[in-house]
Amino acid sequence: MPVIGLEVHIELATKSKMFCACSADYFGAKPNTHVCPICLGLPGAMPKANKLAIEFAQRFALALNCQVQLGSKFDRKNYFYPDLAKGFQISQYDLPFSQKGFLEILSGEKVKKINITRAHLEEDTGKLNHATISGRRVTLIDFNRSGVPLMEVVSEPEMNNAQEAKAYAQKLQQIVRYLKISDADMEKGSMRIEPNVSLRKVFFGSKDPKVTKVLPPYKVELKNINSFKFAEKAINFEIERQRKILESGETPVQETRGWDEKNNRTVSQRSKELAHDYRYFPEPDLTPFTFTQDYINQLARQLPELPDAKIARFQKEFQLSAYDVEILTRSVDIANYFEEAVKAGKRHQLTPKQIANTLINQKIDIDEVFPAKLVQNIITQTQKTQLDPKELEKIVKKVLLQNLKAVNDYKKGKEVALGFLVGQVQRELKEEGGPRQVKEMILRKLKP
């Protein structure tokens, strides 16, 4: 049985970076324009913690049902990589801002609880760009991303298939977006997921957790995934790959593999046998943090309504199907729009269901059409369809008599003729009738 845990990195949408005043909004910016002595790691420069980023991380942790720690600190994670300006990353080791949370996802029809080990804050690294300049192959470093606040959320290895992993990641993204702390865009890299995949032997009949919960002696970390689709594909590929190795009697190598989107497969990046020793120690340039329970409680009270709660409320309050509610709560913007439209529609005796139908079926662009305008549109459409049926019947009869050729064509099987007839009726109606109602009347009259 597959054992999957997820490490998710999310860049926080604060104005400034984690430890300096540079703009964190680097996407699309000219390389090395969002930099200063601090995020370049120049000699003598020191970090200064971004309070808002910490608040964002705490709010997120609360939304994940985590225990938010009253005491926390930053640590140095020491390793060498060209994109790492200081030769260490400021991260969190033994006292993260929060730990031990959970998230509920839908696995098939069932609700499944996925435990979250920890959620901590760190700084993003620079970015390497491989290029050829005057015939020479070079690597360029762009430090715009260096120091952008990054949250790392680590789940327990409790997912058993790619769909669950995808559902978990999507739920995280949805919560982040509800909280408006990041755009969590996989393609832009503001959300990155790294699944850890391995396969466990199943002992049928055993319920002893010592047997059922035991982790395989290896795991494979998957990287280079920039969409939910790829995550799903990569995990499925990996499960099959490992299954074959295990069936041949061998154990897969503990390693990091990257998703190769061209060839639809994972490829080995580096072996994890040479495990890094990050030599963590407390960051001496930043003093430890303490928070009061009152403060944390206040943050918790200020949390917006989260997806699960909203779904439950929409079902109860608006008597909508699970399908409708799922669509209407995908983003907080759609949900808010819907609620506003419901409010506006109430004055015109429109039901939430009518509004939900229009919103979902007509794929309304909520940035273009105001809720009040939407309500107006629905009313107009409804009025159009409420033509006097007797009046309509009279006109239809008249049009059918005037267009016998078209009637015959339709009877011979020419569908286009029907459209022509509808058009003719609408012309007589001065385009007031809804096409559906007109069409129905014509069909009724044409019935033998």
Added chain:
Amino acid sequence: MIKLDDLTIKTAGELLSQKQIEAQELTKYFLDRAQKLNKKLNCYITICAENALKEAKRVDEIIAAGQKISPLAGIPIALKDLFTTKGIQTTAGSKVLENYVPVYDATVVSRLKDNLSIIIGKTNQDAWGHGASGENSDFGPTLNPYDFKRVPGGSSSGSAAAVASGTCLAATGTDTGGSIRQPSSFCNLVGLKPTYGRVSRYGIIAMASSLDSIGHITKTVYDNALILNVTAGLDDFDSTASPNPVDDYTKDLEKGVKGLKVGLPREYFDELDSDIKELMLSTVKTLERLGAQVIDVSLPHTNYGVATYYIVQTSEVSSNLARYDGIRFGNRREKFGAEAKRRIILGTYTLSAGYYDAYYLKAMKVRRLIRDDFITAFKKVDILICPISPTLPFKLGEKISDPLQMYLSDIFTVNPSLAGVPSLAIPCGFINNLPVGMQIIGPYFSEKLLYQVGYAYEQDTKWYERRPKV
């Protein structure tokens, strides 16, 4: 004719404000002297003649316009080469940073500039602050102005030699385990290691971040207090800078030591060289004569200081030097000297998985005990008097091939660093014509008290008047 060699910041400031001398004249005098003596002493890595003269001209214009000026205006100051200076090469004494020109000023540098001090040069030092003799500089050793065959102490070796030889009126330094106090002691100067966090570390190339204290070296106590008035205080760029209010440190200097309880920690005297011990005890007698009450105290964890210090410090060094990985700053890692490599390896080892608990974590626990020793002692006494160096200024080459001997030079200075308490180095006499200093250690943020004690002693003994013949 004014004898410029004997000027202090105080007397120079008076001449400037009374318009008896122009800042340009003063600057030119010190620049010439620095250029001349640097050939003998090697106390500067960079001398900033052009910039200094330009700044001095600006100061003269401000004075001529009748504007009120800071007591530091027009005062020629040298900066240890760990202090990042915009547009001026900053090497940390290492070839790794040769030709590195920073794009920004350290907070302390901008505060000195705001007060119109004239930066005349960047001083030589043990590379990265690693050393107690100046011999670890990649730019050659600095000589002691009192005896050219001897070291001026380190790591702020150039700063001490520059002030002692009269090439500037003050120099900044950093003190991680004694790097201001020991060279001050070796060069008959006043050096302050402030409380950790009293002065911003921003822009000063880090050695060991939890220990680095930013101070300065002057001829007199008054001058020293004048500079702290400017450098101390909160800084938005340094989270560890303390919000503790900043005093006017020159105020109440004459308060004296009457009724003050002075502690003598016995662990610092037990095995002390007999000549130095004798001198220290006569110093204590002077304080008694001035009205202080001397009390014997104990700091029981003193002996663990050096071991603890060389674990904490090297651990942080190994991390702080990681950024000089050869990708930026123009030079490769081969340029690191032997001492830096030694500390990187030691620190990497003590932080490694499996060793962290036995070394770093244990050292942090002992560090707490050492700190508690001081806190307990200061319940009984107001200040502590201790020696600074177990030896007199030693000869060039005497200890450089034996790192452990060199590390033991720090034996009396590392404990206040580990505790984070302030300590003021004050000249207390000569043995065989070589200067000897003592340290006055006080509770957290007691810099004002340290200056009062130092001033009382200095005014009674006037050791600072004995200048070297250079």
